[in-house]
Amino acid sequence: MDSSGDWAFTELATERIVRAVENSPDGFLILDLAGTVQFANTSAVAMLGAGDQRALLGAAWVSLWGEEGRAAARVALDAAAGGAIGRFIAPAQTQASEPRRLDMVLSAQRDVAGQPDGVLVVSRDVTELEIARLATEARERAAADEAARQRSVAAMVSLTSWETDFRRNIVRRADAGGIREIPLEEVMNRYTPETRTQFRERAERLRLSGESYKHDVQYTRTDDVRGWYREFCEPIFEAGVCVGVRGAAMDISEEVAARESIQRAEQRLQLAIELAGIEVFELDFDQQKLIPAGSWETILRDPLREEDIWPDPFLTVDPHDQAQVHAAWIKALETQTPFRCEFRIHGRDGQEAWVYCAAEILQEGGRPKRAVAALLDITEHKNRELEILKTMAQMREHEAQQKLLLDELNHRVKNTLASVQAVAVQTLGGARDLQEARDLFIERLLALSSTHNLLVKHAWASASFRELVTATLQPYGYAWRFQGPDLQLDPNFAVTLGMVVHELATNAIKHGAWRGGGQVEIATTVEHGQAHITWQERGGPVVSPPARRGFGSRLLERGVGGELGGQVLIEFPPEGMICKIEVQLSARLRLTDGNRDGD
CATH class of the missing domain: 3.30.565.10 (Histidine kinase-like ATPase, C-terminal domain)
Structure with a gap:
């Protein structure tokens, strides 16, 4: 039988699986059952900061993790070697200047008999996701610190009061140094012409309207110092004529600078989240609110609405994954640890997407009140992973079939040789002369050939x-x-x-x-x-x-x-x-x- 086509298929499948693994952004390691590294693709080498594949081959995989992750790595390896699925998240012990935090899934590789003979480790770099989470926490801490600082300033600062007399062109100013009269021209000359023009226009509007006002005013001094005042002003009238303006002012430059800094940080974080394809949102369980920090459109064509989430957020999860997600959620609540899980979600239009979700859960009385979560679209990675596993299963099945065919061929060849031997022995043993034996033997071989x-x-x-x-x-x-x-x-x-x-x-x-x-x-x-x-x-x-x-x-x-x-x-x-x-x-x-x- 010509099996060249089967071998061609094997070579093509092998080439495709090797190329897919080598080009995958995920790290792939193959270990023996003792945990020794037998293979590492380029992404795995880069994630572990090993320099090249030779630095990893033959290494004990458990030793690649620090004290924080070594015990978890051993548990995951033992689970996979036993035929189950192992998983953990830990920082890799690498030679790189910055440690990388990796999410690893371990599964058993089986021989033709179905017994585990190795372990496949699929690693995904979730450092950016952790960075985004830490950045969100840092932003909240910065905002809290800024609010506390402003409260302290508000409690300690003494407002500067002033009164401008248009008849005398002076400014009477009261502050910590006492009360002073300063020529209006001297006060105005501290600011640039543009700022002086703004001051005069506001004073004119105040004189004409006769109403008080409170607002924040931006200024630029001649020494190039820029800042903000928060002012309260009211006109002074005598005999129906506006003769001046009085009010109070506080320099809020630092407050505005801090607010703008936070806004810029939020913009940078939002940009990083969008570039990374991460969706950040908040769930308010008491109010049953969905508060997105970005747009769901990067994952789902039709964004989810609050009515899609409540009363049961788990209904957005694919039915095949709901039990797994619910178990991970309960574990996070019981252990008061972050929620981590991979699952599929469905939009209203039937679109399906694989996501990796990480969430911090705020509890009260043993029940969740709020959750700040991030979703990472892993559809392409998951499809590649499933395709690789499917191809590997097909290769194992094909190898088993090849072995079966070879065993069958060997058995048939032996039977054929035994038949030929029996024909030869019986023909030669019963023939009267060599020519008769030759003719009979050929006839019987032709009969055997016809059947074949x-x-x-x-x-x-x-x-x-x-x-x-x-x-x-x-x-x-x-x-x-x-x-x-x-x-x-x-x-x-x-x-x-x-x-x-x-x-x-x-x-x-x-x-x-x-x-x-x-x-x-x-x-x-x-x-x-x-x-x-x-x-x-x-x-x-x-x-x-x-x-x-x-x-x-x-x-x-x-x-x-x-x-x-x-x-x-x-x-x-x-x-x-x-x-x-x-x-x-x-x-x-x-x-x-x-x-x-x-x-």
């Missing part, structure tokens, strides 16, 4: 008895007839019955019906689970029992009795020899659908 050709036509699965008889008898050109139901034979039965039919045909030519122009009838019947095959000769010379038993008789007795497990009866009435074979129906010899008669 028929089996090859059917991929060595089985052969039809009718086809076998036709292939054996038709080349002789004598009259014969087949009637009765057809039988399906396994390869070994086909070889044995093929040799039997050939020997019967040879006998009919030399001593039987075909010697005198007669014909042969091959009939099959099935009764009570038994197949009956009858070879009956008619129209030939008068028949009498042979003086000695030849190869044909021995083949019938040994083949039918030994290989087929049946019985054979040979009769020699004067009108023609009759050979009756009886064999039990089984998976190796069974009745085919339909009955066909013909010449």
Whole structure:
């Protein structure tokens, strides 16, 4: 059988799996059951800061993790070696200047017998996700610190009060240094022309409106100092004429700078989140609110709404993953640790996406109040991972099939050689001279070859008895007839019955019906689970029992009795020899659908 196509498939599949693993952004390691590194792709080398693959090969995988993750690594490795799934998240102990935090999933690799013979480690760098979480926490702490600082300033600062007299063009100012009168021109000259113009315009609006106001004012001094004032002003009227303005002011430059710094930090964080494809949101369980920090559109085409989340947020999870997600959620609540899980979500339009979710849960009284969560779209990575695992499973299945085919081929070759050996021994042992032995041996090999050709036509699965008889008898050109139901034979039965039919045909030519122009009838019947095959000769010379038993008789007795497990009866009435074979129906010899008669 030509198996070159199967080998080509194996080489193509191997090339594809190697290329997919090597180009994957995820790290792939293959360990033996003791945890020694046998293979590492480029991403794994980069994640672990090993420099090249040689630095990892032969290393103890558990030793690559610091004290924080070593125990968890051992537990995950033992689980995978036992056939389960192991997983943990820990910082890698690398030579890089900045440690990388990795999320690892360990699964068993199995041999042809289905037993674990290695461990596949799939690593994903979740450092950016952790950075985003830490950045969010830092932003909240900074905001809290700034609020506390502002409260302290508000409690300690003394406001500067002032009064401008338009008639005298002076400013009366009261602060910690006392009350002073300063020429209006001197005060105004401290600021740039643009700022002076703004001050005059606001004073004019105040004079015309006659109403007080409170607002924040930006200023620029001539020494290039820029800042903000928070002012409260009201006009001063005498006899219906605005003669001045009085009010209070506080420098809020630091507050505004801090607020702008926070805004810029939030913008940078939001940009980093969007570039990384991370969705950050908050769940308020008491108010049943969904508060997104960005847009769900990066993961789902149709963004989720609050009515999609409440009253049960788990309904957005794929039904196949709900039990796993719920178990991880309960564990996070009970252990008061962050929630971590991979699962599929579905949008209203049926879109499916794989996500990795990390969440900090705020509890009160043992129940969740708020959760700040981040989702990372891992659909492409997951599809690649599933494709790799599927291809590896196909390769293992193909290897098992190849082994089965090779074992079957080896078995058939041995059987064929045994058949040839038996034919040779019987032919040479019973022949009168070398030429006769040569001719008989060639004839029997051709009969065996004819049967093999028929089996090859059917991929060595089985052969039809009718086809076998036709292939054996038709080349002789004598009259014969087949009637009765057809039988399906396994390869070994086909070889044995093929040799039997050939020997019967040879006998009919030399001593039987075909010697005198007669014909042969091959009939099959099935009764009570038994197949009956009858070879009956008619129209030939008068028949009498042979003086000695030849190869044909021995083949019938040994083949039918030994290989087929049946019985054979040979009769020699004067009108023609009759050979009756009886064999039990089984998976190796069974009745085919339909009955066909013909010449």
